[in-house]
Amino acid sequence: MDRRPTLETRPPVLIDAVVRALIPPVCREHVIGDLWERYRSPWQFVLDAAGTIPFVIASQIRRTSTLAGVIIYAFTLLVSLGVGSKRTGAAVAALGGAMLGFVLRDAYKRGISVSVRQVAVDLVFGAGGLIASQAMVALVRPRQMLPLPAYAGCLAAFGVIFLLRLQNPNLGGIPRQAMTHVPATFEALVTEVRLFERMSRRGVRIEAYTGVAIAAFFIIPVVSSPNWALRIGWALASAYGLYVAVVVWKSQTPPMPESLEFDTALAHYRGELERRRRIIQTLWRWYLMPMVPGMLLIVAGATIEAAKRGRPLWPALIFIALMAGMGVVIHLSSQGWARKLRIRIDALGSIAQ
Amino acid sequence: MAHPESIGQFEHVVLAAVLALGDSAYGVTIHTKVEELVSPRTVALGAVYATLDRLEDKGLVTSWLSDPTPERGGRSKRHYRLESAGERALRDASVAAKRICDDVERIWGEDVWTAGRHWKPARQS
Numbered sequence: 339m340d341r342r343p344t345l346e347t348r349p350p351v352l353i354d355a356v357v358r359a360l361i362p363p364v365c366r367e368h369v370i371g372d373l374w375e376r377y378r379s380p381w382q383f384v385l386d387a388a389g390t391i392p393f394v395i396a397s398q399i400r401r402t403s404t405l406a407g408v409i410i411y412a413f414t415l416l417v418s419l420g421v422g423s424k425r426t427g428a429a430v431a432a433l434g435g436a437m438l439g440f441v442l443r444d445a446y447k448r449g450i451s452v453s454v455r456q457v458a459v460d461l462v463f464g465a466g467g468l469i470a471s472q473a474m475v476a477l478v479r480p481r482q483m484l485p486l487p488a489y490a491g492c493l494a495a496f497g498v499i500f501l502l503r504l505q506n507p508n509l510g511g512i513p514r515q516a517m518t519h520v521p522a523t524f525e526a527l528v529t530e531v532r533l534f535e536r537m538s539r540r541g542v543r544i545e546a547y548t549g550v551a552i553a554a555f556f557i558i559p560v561v562s563s564p565n566w567a568l569r570i571g572w573a574l575a576s577a578y579g580l581y582v583a584v585v586v587w588k589s590q591t592p593p594m595p596e597s598l599e600f601d602t603a604l605a606h607y608r609g610e611l612e613r614r615r616r617i618i619q620t621l622w623r624w625y626l627m628p629m630v631p632g633m634l635l636i637v638a639g640a641t642i643e644a645a646k647r648g649r650p651l652w653p654a655l656i657f658i659a660l661m662a663g664m665g666v667v668i669h670l671s672s673q674g675w676a677r678k679l680r681i682r683i684d685a686l687g688s689i690a691q
Numbered sequence: 692m693a694h695p696e697s698i699g700q701f702e703h704v705v706l707a708a709v710l711a712l713g714d715s716a717y718g719v720t721i722h723t724k725v726e727e728l729v730s731p732r733t734v735a736l737g738a739v740y741a742t743l744d745r746l747e748d749k750g751l752v753t754s755w756l757s758d759p760t761p762e763r764g765g766r767s768k769r770h771y772r773l774e775s776a777g778e779r780a781l782r783d784a785s786v787a788a789k790r791i792c793d794d795v796e797r798i799w800g801e802d803v804w805t806a807g808r809h810w811k812p813a814r815q816s
Binding site: 394 | 722736745760763
Protein backbone atom coordinates (compact mmCIF):
# COMPACT_ATOMS: atom_id res chain seq x y z
CA MET A 339 0.00 0.00 0.00
CA ASP A 340 1.36 3.41 -0.93
CA ARG A 341 1.28 5.54 2.20
CA ARG A 342 2.96 8.59 0.72
CA PRO A 343 1.03 11.67 1.79
CA THR A 344 -0.34 13.91 -0.92
CA LEU A 345 -1.67 17.42 -0.58
CA GLU A 346 -5.03 15.91 0.44
CA THR A 347 -3.59 13.47 2.94
CA ARG A 348 -1.25 15.63 5.00
CA PRO A 349 -2.17 16.26 8.64
CA PRO A 350 -3.98 19.52 9.48
CA VAL A 351 -1.49 22.34 9.98
CA LEU A 352 -2.53 23.09 13.58
CA ILE A 353 -2.38 19.46 14.73
CA ASP A 354 0.95 19.03 12.96
CA ALA A 355 2.33 22.14 14.69
CA VAL A 356 1.20 20.92 18.14
CA VAL A 357 2.66 17.44 17.60
CA ARG A 358 5.91 18.95 16.31
CA ALA A 359 6.18 21.20 19.36
CA LEU A 360 5.70 18.28 21.75
CA ILE A 361 8.48 16.15 20.26
CA PRO A 362 11.96 16.91 21.70
CA PRO A 363 14.03 18.80 19.08
CA VAL A 364 16.82 16.20 18.77
CA CYS A 365 14.40 13.56 17.43
CA ARG A 366 11.75 15.86 15.93
CA GLU A 367 12.93 15.56 12.32
CA HIS A 368 12.68 11.80 11.90
CA VAL A 369 9.76 11.16 14.28
CA ILE A 370 7.50 13.72 12.61
CA GLY A 371 8.60 12.39 9.21
CA ASP A 372 7.65 8.85 10.23
CA LEU A 373 4.28 10.05 11.55
CA TRP A 374 3.64 11.82 8.24
CA GLU A 375 4.53 8.68 6.33
CA ARG A 376 1.97 6.70 8.35
CA TYR A 377 -0.72 9.37 7.96
CA ARG A 378 -4.20 8.12 6.97
CA SER A 379 -6.62 10.49 8.70
CA PRO A 380 -6.42 13.31 11.25
CA TRP A 381 -7.72 11.03 14.03
CA GLN A 382 -5.28 8.27 13.19
CA PHE A 383 -2.47 10.87 13.16
CA VAL A 384 -3.47 12.19 16.59
CA LEU A 385 -3.73 8.67 18.07
CA ASP A 386 -0.43 7.66 16.46
CA ALA A 387 1.25 10.77 17.90
CA ALA A 388 -0.36 10.24 21.33
CA GLY A 389 1.02 6.69 21.41
CA THR A 390 4.48 7.79 20.27
CA ILE A 391 5.29 11.07 22.00
CA PRO A 392 5.29 9.80 25.63
CA PHE A 393 7.83 7.09 24.70
CA VAL A 394 9.99 9.58 22.82
CA ILE A 395 9.97 12.06 25.73
CA ALA A 396 10.68 9.30 28.27
CA SER A 397 13.57 8.02 26.15
CA GLN A 398 15.00 11.51 25.80
CA ILE A 399 14.72 12.08 29.57
CA ARG A 400 16.58 8.80 30.13
CA ARG A 401 19.33 10.02 27.80
CA THR A 402 19.68 13.52 29.22
CA SER A 403 18.98 13.23 32.96
CA THR A 404 20.56 11.10 35.64
CA LEU A 405 18.77 9.80 38.72
CA ALA A 406 21.74 10.85 40.85
CA GLY A 407 21.51 14.39 39.47
CA VAL A 408 17.80 14.63 40.26
CA ILE A 409 18.36 13.29 43.79
CA ILE A 410 21.20 15.76 44.42
CA TYR A 411 19.11 18.72 43.19
CA ALA A 412 16.08 17.53 45.17
CA PHE A 413 18.19 17.14 48.33
CA THR A 414 19.70 20.61 47.91
CA LEU A 415 16.24 22.15 47.48
CA LEU A 416 14.81 20.07 50.32
CA VAL A 417 17.43 21.44 52.73
CA SER A 418 16.62 24.99 51.62
CA LEU A 419 12.87 24.37 51.96
CA GLY A 420 13.37 23.30 55.58
CA VAL A 421 12.12 26.80 56.41
CA GLY A 422 8.74 25.96 54.96
CA SER A 423 8.61 22.41 56.26
CA LYS A 424 5.30 23.00 58.07
CA ARG A 425 3.70 23.32 54.65
CA THR A 426 4.62 19.88 53.38
CA GLY A 427 2.22 19.90 50.41
CA ALA A 428 3.63 23.15 49.05
CA ALA A 429 7.22 21.98 49.63
CA VAL A 430 6.54 18.70 47.77
CA ALA A 431 4.89 20.64 44.92
CA ALA A 432 7.87 23.02 44.78
CA LEU A 433 10.34 20.12 44.65
CA GLY A 434 8.31 18.30 41.98
CA GLY A 435 7.87 21.45 39.91
CA ALA A 436 11.56 22.35 40.00
CA MET A 437 12.66 18.78 39.16
CA LEU A 438 10.17 18.62 36.29
CA GLY A 439 11.51 21.95 35.03
CA PHE A 440 15.11 20.66 35.07
CA VAL A 441 14.30 17.28 33.54
CA LEU A 442 12.15 18.68 30.72
CA ARG A 443 14.67 21.44 30.01
CA ASP A 444 17.41 18.81 29.60
CA ALA A 445 15.17 16.66 27.40
CA TYR A 446 14.09 19.53 25.13
CA LYS A 447 17.36 21.38 24.68
CA ARG A 448 19.54 21.00 21.61
CA GLY A 449 23.07 19.74 22.19
CA ILE A 450 24.97 20.24 25.43
CA SER A 451 24.79 22.98 28.05
CA VAL A 452 28.15 23.58 29.67
CA SER A 453 28.71 27.34 29.36
CA VAL A 454 27.77 29.69 32.23
CA ARG A 455 24.96 31.20 30.14
CA GLN A 456 23.53 27.80 29.14
CA VAL A 457 23.60 26.54 32.73
CA ALA A 458 21.92 29.77 33.86
CA VAL A 459 19.15 29.16 31.31
CA ASP A 460 18.75 25.59 32.67
CA LEU A 461 18.24 27.09 36.10
CA VAL A 462 15.59 29.47 34.81
CA PHE A 463 13.55 26.41 33.75
CA GLY A 464 13.98 24.79 37.18
CA ALA A 465 12.90 28.01 38.87
CA GLY A 466 10.02 28.31 36.39
CA GLY A 467 8.82 24.84 37.39
CA LEU A 468 8.99 25.80 41.07
CA ILE A 469 7.06 29.06 40.53
CA ALA A 470 4.45 27.27 38.37
CA SER A 471 3.95 24.70 41.14
CA GLN A 472 3.34 27.47 43.68
CA ALA A 473 0.96 29.21 41.29
CA MET A 474 -1.07 25.98 41.21
CA VAL A 475 -0.93 25.73 45.03
CA ALA A 476 -2.13 29.35 45.18
CA LEU A 477 -5.13 28.44 43.03
CA VAL A 478 -6.08 25.37 45.07
CA ARG A 479 -5.01 26.23 48.64
CA PRO A 480 -3.67 29.80 48.87
CA ARG A 481 -2.88 29.51 52.59
CA GLN A 482 -0.56 26.56 51.94
CA MET A 483 1.86 28.50 49.72
CA LEU A 484 5.51 28.58 50.75
CA PRO A 485 6.43 31.46 53.08
CA LEU A 486 8.77 34.15 51.75
CA PRO A 487 11.85 32.95 53.74
CA ALA A 488 11.55 29.63 51.90
CA TYR A 489 12.05 31.44 48.59
CA ALA A 490 15.25 32.97 49.97
CA GLY A 491 16.35 29.41 50.81
CA CYS A 492 15.44 28.31 47.28
CA LEU A 493 17.58 31.10 45.86
CA ALA A 494 20.56 29.78 47.81
CA ALA A 495 19.76 26.22 46.67
CA PHE A 496 19.64 27.33 43.02
CA GLY A 497 23.04 28.96 43.54
CA VAL A 498 24.43 25.63 44.76
CA ILE A 499 22.77 23.75 41.86
CA PHE A 500 24.28 26.30 39.43
CA LEU A 501 27.77 25.54 40.79
CA LEU A 502 27.08 21.78 40.79
CA ARG A 503 26.00 21.83 37.15
CA LEU A 504 29.02 23.90 36.16
CA GLN A 505 31.35 21.66 38.11
CA ASN A 506 29.87 18.33 36.96
CA PRO A 507 28.30 18.41 33.46
CA ASN A 508 27.18 14.81 33.94
CA LEU A 509 24.34 16.11 36.11
CA GLY A 510 22.21 16.90 33.06
CA GLY A 511 24.54 19.04 30.94
CA ILE A 512 25.68 16.38 28.48
CA PRO A 513 23.21 13.93 26.93
CA ARG A 514 24.16 10.28 26.54
CA GLN A 515 24.06 10.33 22.74
CA ALA A 516 26.68 13.11 22.63
CA MET A 517 29.23 10.58 23.91
CA THR A 518 29.05 8.40 20.77
CA HIS A 519 29.28 11.27 18.31
CA VAL A 520 32.76 11.40 16.75
CA PRO A 521 34.49 14.57 15.49
CA ALA A 522 34.69 14.48 11.69
CA THR A 523 37.57 16.94 11.21
CA PHE A 524 40.76 17.96 13.00
CA GLU A 525 39.20 21.35 13.80
CA ALA A 526 36.19 19.62 15.43
CA LEU A 527 38.55 17.47 17.50
CA VAL A 528 40.58 20.48 18.65
CA THR A 529 37.36 22.35 19.53
CA GLU A 530 36.20 19.41 21.63
CA VAL A 531 39.59 19.09 23.37
CA ARG A 532 39.65 22.81 24.21
CA LEU A 533 36.07 22.59 25.55
CA PHE A 534 37.02 19.58 27.67
CA GLU A 535 40.06 21.46 29.02
CA ARG A 536 37.95 24.53 29.84
CA MET A 537 35.31 22.41 31.58
CA SER A 538 37.94 20.50 33.55
CA ARG A 539 39.71 23.69 34.66
CA ARG A 540 36.42 25.25 35.70
CA GLY A 541 35.38 22.11 37.60
CA VAL A 542 38.75 22.03 39.38
CA ARG A 543 38.51 25.72 40.32
CA ILE A 544 34.98 25.35 41.74
CA GLU A 545 35.93 22.23 43.68
CA ALA A 546 39.20 23.66 45.02
CA TYR A 547 37.75 27.05 46.04
CA THR A 548 34.83 25.28 47.72
CA GLY A 549 37.31 23.07 49.60
CA VAL A 550 39.27 26.12 50.81
CA ALA A 551 36.06 27.93 51.79
CA ILE A 552 34.86 24.87 53.75
CA ALA A 553 38.24 24.58 55.46
CA ALA A 554 38.09 28.24 56.52
CA PHE A 555 34.44 28.12 57.59
CA PHE A 556 34.88 25.00 59.72
CA ILE A 557 37.55 26.70 61.83
CA ILE A 558 34.75 28.58 63.62
CA PRO A 559 33.20 25.46 65.24
CA VAL A 560 36.71 24.15 65.98
CA VAL A 561 37.20 26.97 68.49
CA SER A 562 33.61 27.36 69.67
CA SER A 563 32.45 23.73 70.10
CA PRO A 564 31.63 22.63 73.67
CA ASN A 565 33.41 19.22 73.65
CA TRP A 566 36.59 17.63 72.29
CA ALA A 567 34.86 15.16 69.95
CA LEU A 568 33.18 18.07 68.17
CA ARG A 569 36.38 20.11 68.06
CA ILE A 570 38.44 17.27 66.60
CA GLY A 571 35.60 16.39 64.22
CA TRP A 572 35.37 19.95 62.85
CA ALA A 573 39.17 20.15 62.66
CA LEU A 574 39.21 16.95 60.59
CA ALA A 575 36.40 18.31 58.40
CA SER A 576 38.39 21.51 57.89
CA ALA A 577 41.52 19.54 57.03
CA TYR A 578 39.42 17.44 54.63
CA GLY A 579 38.38 20.60 52.78
CA LEU A 580 42.03 21.57 52.28
CA TYR A 581 42.98 18.02 51.32
CA VAL A 582 40.30 17.89 48.61
CA ALA A 583 41.36 21.31 47.30
CA VAL A 584 45.00 20.15 46.98
CA VAL A 585 44.17 16.75 45.42
CA VAL A 586 41.76 18.27 42.91
CA TRP A 587 44.18 21.09 42.03
CA LYS A 588 46.92 18.57 41.34
CA SER A 589 44.65 16.56 39.03
CA GLN A 590 44.24 19.49 36.58
CA THR A 591 44.20 18.70 32.88
CA PRO A 592 47.33 20.09 31.18
CA PRO A 593 46.59 21.95 27.93
CA MET A 594 47.19 20.03 24.72
CA PRO A 595 50.27 21.32 22.82
CA GLU A 596 49.43 23.33 19.68
CA SER A 597 51.79 21.48 17.35
CA LEU A 598 50.15 18.03 17.41
CA GLU A 599 48.87 16.21 14.31
CA PHE A 600 45.43 14.57 14.21
CA ASP A 601 46.59 11.13 15.41
CA THR A 602 48.78 12.41 18.23
CA ALA A 603 46.11 14.93 19.30
CA LEU A 604 43.57 12.12 19.40
CA ALA A 605 45.91 9.92 21.43
CA HIS A 606 46.62 12.81 23.84
CA TYR A 607 42.89 13.51 24.27
CA ARG A 608 42.02 9.85 24.83
CA GLY A 609 44.82 9.61 27.38
CA GLU A 610 43.46 12.63 29.26
CA LEU A 611 39.92 11.24 29.17
CA GLU A 612 41.22 7.93 30.52
CA ARG A 613 43.09 9.71 33.34
CA ARG A 614 39.97 11.71 34.19
CA ARG A 615 37.87 8.51 34.09
CA ARG A 616 40.19 6.78 36.57
CA ILE A 617 40.04 9.77 38.93
CA ILE A 618 36.24 9.82 38.77
CA GLN A 619 35.90 6.06 39.10
CA THR A 620 37.97 6.03 42.32
CA LEU A 621 36.16 9.03 43.78
CA TRP A 622 34.82 6.94 46.67
CA ARG A 623 38.38 6.20 47.79
CA TRP A 624 39.99 9.66 47.69
CA TYR A 625 36.90 11.88 48.06
CA LEU A 626 34.20 10.10 50.07
CA MET A 627 36.10 7.89 52.54
CA PRO A 628 38.39 10.63 53.99
CA MET A 629 35.21 12.56 54.88
CA VAL A 630 33.98 9.78 57.19
CA PRO A 631 36.17 10.17 60.35
CA GLY A 632 35.40 13.88 60.76
CA MET A 633 31.68 13.32 60.17
CA LEU A 634 31.54 10.48 62.70
CA LEU A 635 33.30 12.54 65.37
CA ILE A 636 30.95 15.48 64.76
CA VAL A 637 27.93 13.17 65.09
CA ALA A 638 29.44 11.60 68.24
CA GLY A 639 30.12 15.04 69.77
CA ALA A 640 26.63 16.29 68.92
CA THR A 641 25.13 13.10 70.42
CA ILE A 642 27.09 13.61 73.66
CA GLU A 643 25.78 17.18 73.90
CA ALA A 644 22.22 16.06 73.15
CA ALA A 645 22.42 13.38 75.87
CA LYS A 646 23.73 15.96 78.39
CA ARG A 647 20.75 18.22 77.72
CA GLY A 648 18.22 15.37 77.64
CA ARG A 649 17.41 15.84 73.94
CA PRO A 650 16.45 12.91 71.67
CA LEU A 651 19.24 11.09 69.81
CA TRP A 652 17.33 10.19 66.65
CA PRO A 653 18.37 13.36 64.71
CA ALA A 654 21.94 12.03 64.78
CA LEU A 655 20.80 8.75 63.23
CA ILE A 656 18.82 10.59 60.55
CA PHE A 657 21.87 12.76 59.81
CA ILE A 658 24.09 9.66 59.44
CA ALA A 659 21.50 8.00 57.19
CA LEU A 660 21.23 11.14 55.03
CA MET A 661 25.00 11.50 54.69
CA ALA A 662 25.38 7.81 53.87
CA GLY A 663 22.59 8.13 51.30
CA MET A 664 24.24 11.14 49.68
CA GLY A 665 27.55 9.28 49.66
CA VAL A 666 25.90 6.42 47.76
CA VAL A 667 24.28 8.86 45.32
CA ILE A 668 27.59 10.66 44.68
CA HIS A 669 29.30 7.30 44.18
CA LEU A 670 26.64 6.12 41.71
CA SER A 671 26.79 9.44 39.89
CA SER A 672 30.57 9.21 39.55
CA GLN A 673 30.34 5.63 38.28
CA GLY A 674 27.78 6.78 35.68
CA TRP A 675 30.08 9.60 34.55
CA ALA A 676 33.01 7.16 34.37
CA ARG A 677 30.90 4.84 32.17
CA LYS A 678 30.02 7.75 29.87
CA LEU A 679 33.70 8.66 29.58
CA ARG A 680 34.47 5.03 28.72
CA ILE A 681 31.91 5.23 25.87
CA ARG A 682 33.56 8.46 24.66
CA ILE A 683 37.05 6.93 24.80
CA ASP A 684 35.83 3.88 22.85
CA ALA A 685 34.02 6.05 20.30
CA LEU A 686 37.21 8.08 19.73
CA GLY A 687 39.13 4.81 19.54
CA SER A 688 37.00 3.79 16.55
CA ILE A 689 38.41 6.79 14.60
CA ALA A 690 41.93 5.89 15.63
CA GLN A 691 41.40 2.41 14.13
CA MET B 692 37.43 -9.39 24.28
CA ALA B 693 34.87 -7.10 25.91
CA HIS B 694 31.94 -8.71 27.69
CA PRO B 695 29.04 -8.91 25.20
CA GLU B 696 26.16 -6.55 26.02
CA SER B 697 23.12 -8.41 27.33
CA ILE B 698 19.81 -7.54 25.67
CA GLY B 699 16.16 -7.96 26.61
CA GLN B 700 13.53 -9.79 24.59
CA PHE B 701 12.16 -6.69 22.87
CA GLU B 702 15.68 -5.43 22.11
CA HIS B 703 16.32 -8.84 20.55
CA VAL B 704 13.29 -8.45 18.25
CA VAL B 705 14.29 -4.90 17.25
CA LEU B 706 17.87 -5.97 16.50
CA ALA B 707 16.52 -8.85 14.37
CA ALA B 708 14.30 -6.37 12.49
CA VAL B 709 17.26 -4.04 11.83
CA LEU B 710 19.29 -7.00 10.57
CA ALA B 711 16.46 -8.22 8.30
CA LEU B 712 15.82 -4.78 6.79
CA GLY B 713 19.45 -4.00 5.96
CA ASP B 714 19.81 -0.63 4.23
CA SER B 715 16.09 0.19 4.47
CA ALA B 716 15.93 0.07 8.29
CA TYR B 717 14.31 3.23 9.64
CA GLY B 718 11.47 3.98 12.10
CA VAL B 719 8.44 2.98 10.01
CA THR B 720 9.94 -0.11 8.38
CA ILE B 721 11.47 -1.33 11.65
CA HIS B 722 8.10 -0.93 13.38
CA THR B 723 6.31 -2.87 10.60
CA LYS B 724 8.91 -5.65 10.76
CA VAL B 725 8.75 -5.81 14.57
CA GLU B 726 4.95 -6.15 14.46
CA GLU B 727 5.36 -8.90 11.88
CA LEU B 728 7.83 -10.72 14.17
CA VAL B 729 5.71 -10.46 17.33
CA SER B 730 2.35 -11.00 15.58
CA PRO B 731 -0.43 -11.15 16.76
CA ARG B 732 0.78 -8.64 19.37
CA THR B 733 0.82 -4.98 18.40
CA VAL B 734 3.63 -2.62 19.27
CA ALA B 735 3.61 1.18 19.69
CA LEU B 736 5.89 3.07 17.31
CA GLY B 737 7.20 4.96 20.33
CA ALA B 738 8.32 1.73 22.00
CA VAL B 739 10.44 0.99 18.92
CA TYR B 740 12.06 4.46 19.07
CA ALA B 741 12.80 4.08 22.79
CA THR B 742 14.40 0.69 22.19
CA LEU B 743 16.44 1.96 19.25
CA ASP B 744 17.72 4.81 21.44
CA ARG B 745 18.73 2.33 24.13
CA LEU B 746 20.47 0.06 21.61
CA GLU B 747 22.32 3.07 20.22
CA ASP B 748 23.45 4.10 23.71
CA LYS B 749 24.74 0.56 24.26
CA GLY B 750 26.72 0.84 21.03
CA LEU B 751 24.82 -2.01 19.37
CA VAL B 752 23.43 0.06 16.49
CA THR B 753 24.40 3.34 14.87
CA SER B 754 22.12 5.80 13.14
CA TRP B 755 22.32 8.60 10.63
CA LEU B 756 19.87 10.98 8.96
CA SER B 757 19.16 10.56 5.25
CA ASP B 758 18.48 13.43 2.88
CA PRO B 759 15.01 15.00 3.29
CA THR B 760 12.30 13.56 1.05
CA PRO B 761 9.18 15.41 -0.20
CA GLU B 762 6.82 12.49 0.58
CA ARG B 763 7.59 12.94 4.31
CA GLY B 764 6.95 16.67 4.23
CA GLY B 765 10.62 17.37 3.57
CA ARG B 766 11.80 15.45 6.64
CA SER B 767 14.73 13.04 6.83
CA LYS B 768 14.62 9.39 7.81
CA ARG B 769 16.82 8.16 10.64
CA HIS B 770 18.45 4.99 9.32
CA TYR B 771 19.87 2.31 11.61
CA ARG B 772 22.66 -0.20 11.11
CA LEU B 773 23.92 -3.05 13.29
CA GLU B 774 27.38 -2.59 14.77
CA SER B 775 29.68 -5.54 15.38
CA ALA B 776 28.75 -5.49 19.10
CA GLY B 777 25.09 -5.58 18.02
CA GLU B 778 25.74 -8.56 15.75
CA ARG B 779 27.42 -10.38 18.66
CA ALA B 780 24.56 -9.56 21.05
CA LEU B 781 21.96 -10.63 18.48
CA ARG B 782 23.78 -13.89 17.79
CA ASP B 783 24.14 -14.69 21.52
CA ALA B 784 20.47 -13.93 22.22
CA SER B 785 19.35 -15.95 19.19
CA VAL B 786 21.47 -18.95 20.23
CA ALA B 787 19.86 -18.84 23.69
CA ALA B 788 16.38 -18.51 22.13
CA LYS B 789 17.12 -21.45 19.83
CA ARG B 790 18.14 -23.59 22.81
CA ILE B 791 14.90 -22.68 24.58
CA CYS B 792 12.88 -23.53 21.43
CA ASP B 793 14.68 -26.86 21.07
CA ASP B 794 13.90 -27.79 24.67
CA VAL B 795 10.25 -26.76 24.33
CA GLU B 796 9.95 -28.78 21.13
CA ARG B 797 11.62 -31.82 22.72
CA ILE B 798 9.09 -31.83 25.56
CA TRP B 799 5.90 -30.75 23.78
CA GLY B 800 6.65 -32.08 20.31
CA GLU B 801 6.70 -30.39 16.90
CA ASP B 802 2.96 -29.67 17.14
CA VAL B 803 3.73 -26.74 19.39
CA TRP B 804 4.77 -24.69 16.30
CA THR B 805 1.94 -25.74 13.97
CA ALA B 806 -1.04 -26.03 16.32
CA GLY B 807 -1.35 -22.23 16.48
CA ARG B 808 -4.18 -20.90 18.55
CA HIS B 809 -5.78 -24.36 18.97
CA TRP B 810 -2.82 -25.53 21.03
CA LYS B 811 -3.43 -25.75 24.78
CA PRO B 812 -0.75 -26.02 27.48
CA ALA B 813 -0.43 -29.47 29.10
CA ARG B 814 -0.97 -28.04 32.60
CA GLN B 815 -3.84 -25.66 33.02
CA SER B 816 -4.38 -23.81 36.25
